Amino acid sequence: MHGRLNSSLLNKYRIGCEFVKSRQFGTRMCLPASVSGRNNQQQKQRNLYLQSFPNHYLLHTTSQHLRAKMSTDANAKFKLTEIEGDLFTAPQTHSLAHCVGADFAMGAGIAVKFKQIYGQVDELLAQGVQSGGVAVLQDKDRYIYYLVTKPQSWDSPTYDSLRSSLTAMREHMRKHKVQKLAIPRIGCGIDGLEWDKVSNELCTVFGGEELEIVVYNFVPK
Incomplete structure (x- = not known):
């Protein structure tokens, strides 16, 4: 006893x-x-x-x-960390992800910087990804994930569409053994989702993975 x-x-x-x-x-x-x-x-x-x-x-x-x-896995080592800094200074060991519309207009927010740096909009459109999916570009040894969470850039995402896109990204990451990911506060800001709920979705989708996600919060000095 x-x-x-x-x-x-x-x-x-x-x-x-x-x-x-x-x-x-x-x-x-x-x-x-x-x-x-x-x-x-x-x-x-x-x-x-x-x-x-x-x-x-x-x-x-x-x-x-x-x-x-x-x-969902006793041996999983999932970690979600938030830091202050510029997402585009993340190490090359980390793949990147952000949210877009299925039109890949990327005319506002952090998507503008992704468009400037990585371009290849025609390649992204050719993948034919609809809301709830993920488009992917490869940058040397890492991947750039475009979470398609809404039909058009002016639409608003939902938690369901975000969860579906995250799940699609998880499957690609499993297949390609991606274990480090850097993201902004996806779906928040101009998209209007709440970070508390979004971070819950991240834990729900990736909680069983051996994965480190670093969330970059850009704070102007």
């Missing part, structure tokens, strides 16, 4: 430490499958773990500091 109690307390302590780490270092965490709920009993145990934390503690470890999502 004492062994089981000690084990339960240790599990709570380990989860608490992961919460604190993710808050301190700006990393959004997907909880491992060992505490995720592969069945109802495990889900109940996880809920008990979370309920054991003081309310004020949970309050300060949510919102911008944490997205607690379940990983």
Whole structure:
């Protein structure tokens, strides 16, 4: 009995430490499958773990500091980190991604810079990708992903279309063994989606992957 109690307390302590780490270092965490709920009993145990934390503690470890999502793979090492900086200074080891309309007009926001740097609009159009898909260009050893989240550039994306595009990108990344990705706050800004919800979608789609995503927030000096 004492062994089981000690084990339960240790599990709570380990989860608490992961919460604190993710808050301190700006990393959004997907909880491992060992505490995720592969069945109802495990889900109940996880809920008990979370309920054991003081309310004020949970309050300060949510919102911008944490997205607690379940990983679908106990061995997955997914990490979502936000930093200040220019996306286009990301290392060549990181592929890039951003959101566009299916017309690939790219006339506003960060899409303008992608168009200036990578061009090949005719190649992107020739791929015939519709809303909910992803178009891809290759830049040396990395890929440039165009998440097509709306039919036209003046339309608005939805969380469903974003999720579908992210899933399509995930499949390409799996096939080509892409494990590092740099992005802006996709779908936010002029597209109008909320970053809290978008980051949740990222954890949902990629939580089972061995992948590092770095979110670049450009802050003019």
